[in-house]
Amino acid sequence: MNDNAKQEMMKKKKRRNLLRDSLLLAGGVIAVVIVLLVIPEKSGVFFAESKQVLLELAGVLPAVMILMGLFNVFVSKETVVKFLGSSAGIKSLFLGLALGTLPTGPLYIAFPVAASLRKKGARTASVLLFLFSWSCIKLPQELAELRFMGYEFMLVRLGATIALAVPAALLMEKILGKVEKR
Amino acid sequence: MNVTTIIVNGIAVAAIIAALVKDRKKAAAGIKGGLVSLIFLAPLMLLIVIVIGLIMTFLPPSAITAAVGDEAGIKGILTSTAIGAVIHVPAIIGFPIAASLLSAGASVSAAAAFITSLTMVGIVTLPIEIKELGVRFAVIRNVSALILAVCIALLVGVIL
Numbered sequence: 170m171n172d173n174a175k176q177e178m179m180k181k182k183k184r185r186n187l188l189r190d191s192l193l194l195a196g197g198v199i200a201v202v203i204v205l206l207v208i209p210e211k212s213g214v215f216f217a218e219s220k221q222v223l224l225e226l227a228g229v230l231p232a233v234m235i236l237m238g239l240f241n242v243f244v245s246k247e248t249v250v251k252f253l254g255s256s257a258g259i260k261s262l263f264l265g266l267a268l269g270t271l272p273t274g275p276l277y278i279a280f281p282v283a284a285s286l287r288k289k290g291a292r293t294a295s296v297l298l299f300l301f302s303w304s305c306i307k308l309p310q311e312l313a314e315l316r317f318m319g320y321e322f323m324l325v326r327l328g329a330t331i332a333l334a335v336p337a338a339l340l341m342e343k344i345l346g347k348v349e350k351r
Numbered sequence: 352m353n354v355t356t357i358i359v360n361g362i363a364v365a366a367i368i369a370a371l372v373k374d375r376k377k378a379a380a381g382i383k384g385g386l387v388s389l390i391f392l393a394p395l396m397l398l399i400v401i402v403i404g405l406i407m408t409f410l411p412p413s414a415i416t417a418a419v420g421d422e423a424g425i426k427g428i429l430t431s432t433a434i435g436a437v438i439h440v441p442a443i444i445g446f447p448i449a450a451s452l453l454s455a456g457a458s459v460s461a462a463a464a465f466i467t468s469l470t471m472v473g474i475v476t477l478p479i480e481i482k483e484l485g486v487r488f489a490v491i492r493n494v495s496a497l498i499l500a501v502c503i504a505l506l507v508g509v510i511l
Contacts, residue, residue, distance in 0.1 A: 183391055190394035197401045204405070211408050219404030222447055226396055228356040231389055232363035233443055238385025239370050242377045275441065277476040280483035287484070297492060301499075305470040310442050312362065316355045317446035318453075318462070322511065326463050329506040333499055341495050348487050 229316045236309040237273040244271045246282050253299060254289030262335060265295030269302030273310075279303045294342040301334045392441065399444050403451045416456035423458070428504045431461040435468030436497060439475040442466070460508030467503050471496035 205212045249268045256264050272279070279300055286296050306327060314323045370378035406415075419427040431452075435445075449462040472493050473480065480489040 187391050187394065190398065194394040194398045194401075197398050201401055201405065204409075215404050215408040218407040218451075219400050222403045222451065223397075223400045225353075225356075226400065226444075226447060228353065229359045230392070230396065230443065231386075232360045234389040234392070235382050235385035236363050236366055238383070238388065239366055239378065239381035241384055242381035243370065243373075275476075276470070276473055277479045280476075280480050284483040297495075300492065301471060301496070304496075305442070305467055307442075312359045313443045313446045314466075316353070316359055317450040318466075319355075322459065322462070322507075325507050325510050326466065326503065329463070329503045329510070330467065330499075333502050333506065337495055337499050337502075341491055345488065345491055348491070 225317070229313055233309050233313050236312070240271065240273045240309060244273075246272055250282060250285055250289065253286055253295060254291050256295070257292065261292050261295040262298055262338070265291075265298035265338075266302045266306075266331065266334070269299040269304075270306045270308050272303065273307060276300070276304045292342070293345055294338040297338040297341055298334060301330075301338065305330060392444075395440065396444060399440065399448065403448060407451060407455060410455070412456040415452060419452065419457040419461035421458045423461070425501075425505075427458060427461045428464045428501055428508075431457070431465040432468045432497060432500045432504070435465040435470075435500070436472040437474055438469065439473070440469070442470045445469045458508065459511045460504040463507040464500050464504035467500035468497060471500060 201215070205215060249272060253261065253264055253268055269279075272282070283296050283300055286299065287293070311323065311327075314326075318326075367378065367382065370381060417423060419431050421427075423430070440448075445466055449457075449465050452465070453459065453462045474493075477489060477493065480492070484492075
């Protein structure tokens with residue numbers, strides 16, 4: 170499939186998701202109205218809680234999305250593939266981890282990138298680390314974590330993730346190697 | 352206004368200026384892309400706002416503490432790992448969910464488990480992953496991500 174056809178498909182999928190989310194939202198609004206009509210004394214708490222979350226989200230979401238858009242344009246997936254595909258040794262593990270933080274987009278966009286990395290002969294552990302860090306250490310995404318969870322939680326979670334993901338990826342590489350030989 | 356909000360927006364403004372200096376056309380495309388994604392994300396975002404509002408209003412904190420609080424222990428971690436693995440929302444929206452659960456009595460480890468499995472494990476996207484990377488790779492990656500989520504949660508719980 171060529172890139173244009175893929176983009177067309179993504180667009181269609183996005184529109185379908187938008188429609189689905191809007192229908193879900195409409196359902197949610199109707200449910201809330203019914204619930205608050207039955208239990209009106211709770212409506213004050215509900216509106217206060219929802220308003221707070223809405224304001225928090227509205228404060229950072231536009232900034233985070235624009236950052237993601239910029240990363241998307243300035244960090245090309247081809248460069249990532251080029252860098253990681255040709256590296257070897259311990260360096261490739263950390264490169265996988267570092268490069269995964271740069272591109273943006275949901276994890277399913279990373280799968281084809283990972284597939285072409287494997288085809289290019291990148292080490293399995295670095296592809297795994299690339300996917301791990303793509304999913305949970307993406308840079309713009311971390312700004313949202315900073316806002317909602319605080320820097321202490323963010324740093325500890327990131328530290329724990331990096332410390333455990335590297336040995337896990339090496340172990341998985343061994344297991345995959347054994348499974349795929351059979 | 353919250354300090355982190357100011358920092359986050361400051362970083363975004365700095366990035367926009369840097370991008371404009373580097374390549375005006377690309378910068379415009381990036382900003383536009385981000386804003387379009389924002390519009391596409393809006394209904395889901397509003398839905399999550401409502402859901403969080405409902406949880407905070409009607410779920411008593413004692414219920415949240417019992418399910419995913421400190422005394423729930425490993426069971427609470429497993430519960431939030433499972434929830435994170437099954438639901439399919441962008442991580443940016445996962446953070447406010449985790450934050451409100453945390454403020455309602457969930458444990459830090461449960462929050463870390465939820466975020467990790469939400470981002471790393473993809474049950475909904477498994478078919479795409481299998482298609483691109485093969486059954487073995489996809490299954491082993493997701494299973495290891497599940498185990499990893501529990502381990503990361505335990506480690507975060509020990510430290511914080």
